[in-house]
Amino acid sequence: MKALILVGGFGTRLRPLTLILPKPLVDFANKPMILYQIEALKSIGVTEVILAINYQPEAMVRFLKDYESKLGIKITCSQETEPLGTVGPLAVAKDKLIDESDGPFFVLNSDVICKFPLEKMIEFHKAHGGEASIMVTKADEPSKYGVVVMEETTGKVERFVEKPKAFVSNKINAGIYLLNPSVLDRIELKPTSIEREVFPKITADQKLYAMVLRGFWMDIGQPRDYITGLELYLNTLRNKATSKLSSGSHIRGNVLIDEIAVIEDGCTFGPDVAVGPECVVEARATLSHCTVMRGARINKQACISNCTIGWNTVGQGACIENMIILGEEMYVFDKTACNGCVPSS
Numbered sequence: 001m002k003a004l005i006l007v008g009g010f011g012t013r014l015r016p017l018t019l020i021l022p023k024p025l026v027d028f029a030n031k032p033m034i035l036y037q038i039e040a041l042k043s044i045g046v047t048e049v050i051l052a053i054n055y056q057p058e059a060m061v062r063f064l065k066d067y068e069s070k071l072g073i074k075i076t077c078s079q080e081t082e083p084l085g086t087v088g089p090l091a092v093a094k095d096k097l098i099d100e101s102d103g104p105f106f107v108l109n110s111d112v113i114c115k116f117p118l119e120k121m122i123e124f125h126k127a128h129g130g131e132a133s134i135m136v137t138k139a140d141e142p143s144k145y146g147v148v149v150m151e152e153t154t155g156k157v158e159r160f161v162e163k164p165k166a167f168v169s170n171k172i173n174a175g176i177y178l179l180n181p182s183v184l185d186r187i188e189l190k191p192t193s194i195e196r197e198v199f200p201k202i203t204a205d206q207k208l209y210a211m212v213l214r215g216f217w218m219d220i221g222q223p224r225d226y227i228t229g230l231e232l233y234l235n236t237l238r239n240k241a242t243s244k245l246s247s248g249s250h251i252r253g254n255v256l257i258d259e260i261a262v263i264e265d266g267c268t269f270g271p272d273v274a275v276g277p278e279c280v281v282e283a284r285a286t287l288s289h290c291t292v293m294r295g296a297r298i299n300k301q302a303c304i305s306n307c308t309i310g311w312n313t314v315g316q317g318a319c320i321e322n323m324i325i326l327g328e329e330m331y332v333f334d335k336t337a338c339n340g341c342v343p344s345s
């Protein structure tokens with residue numbers, strides 16, 4: 001079985017992190033977000049993952065070479081010469097997607113995180129006999145997503161509306177699809193949106209079915225949702241017997257600290273903090289609701305809340321809060337206070 005991951009978006013909402021790294025390679029809970037998906041696909045027997053690339057291809061190709069052997073799964077690239085939206089890339093990869101069995105293939109948005117019940121999705125797909133299955137979940141702000149109206153008992157989709165202006169339903173497209181090869185016959189090689197152009201047509205033919213996803217889900221492609229996603233994800237780790245979460249008197253709630261991070265005395269972490277590999281957190285720093293990405297340095301007595309710190313330094317006694325995202329080579333000077341802004345580099 002094969003799968004395609006859409007990795008070609010510009011990731012503008014996670015800038016400046018995505019200025020030097022494609023969004024799928026940005027760390028989430030201490031590893032690149034796309035790895036959660038590739039590992040889930042591998043675990044249910046997917047043999048080849050095709051990355052539909054458009055933006056920063058070199059970084060993706062480097063990643064792919066590294067992880068193909070580490071993960072033991074074939075990872076190939078399908079490169080667009082212009083952005084083809086969320087379904088044009090399937091036309092480019094058409095020949096790669098169909099295997100000898102002529103069976104269905106998975107398509108995933110690269111920025112969604114959940115428990116990936118892909119086995120259940122295959123069973124659901126076989127049982128309804130339609131042309132395409134999508135996973136749906138409930139959202140508080142449905143207008144940010146593709147919205148679905150469905151027959152509750154069968155899952156048959158009655159309406160699919162991408163980012164509706166008026167309220168339609170609170171069930172939203174979770175960005176995980178299982179498609180029959182016949183869907184490829186509906187697609188042209190041009191910039192096209194699967195949500196605006198393809199799903200409404202399959203819906204009109206009564207061949208689109210939705211499976212309700214149980215448990216947590218988040219699109220982590222926006223600053224606030226990235227932080228909320230971390231909270232939800234760490235909570236699922238808490239419920240696992242083999243939890244990797246940190247413990248101790250300096251820890252509040254759920255905190256994930258990589259084993260090769262250096263933590264000095266008197267720091268306070270949590271709730272909902274991830275500290276990546278090779279980070280240094282100096283004495284008496286305080287961190288809550290935040291991610292500190294690999295190699296970052298938090299100097300003495302700095303205080304970080306509701307922020308994402310990528311590969312840089314926060315100066316001594318600096319206090320940064322409220323959705324700040326730091327990219328590469330951005331230094332927060334000693335004793336600086338930043339609230340909801342991006343300091344210049």
Ligand code: GDD
Binds near residue numbers: 084162175
């Ligand atoms: N190859 C390629 N080429 N990939 C692309 C392109 C492109 O031109 N444009 C976007 N993508 C990829 C992104 O990298 C991402 O993995 C996926 O397509 C979806 O794009 P987003 O930009 O993240 O879309 P969204 O979050 O606004 O909305 C989508 O996801 C929601 C769930 O998170 C839609 O599918 C919604 O219907 C859905 O609810």
Ligand code: MG
Binds near residue numbers: 109111219220221
């Ligand atoms: Mg998204």
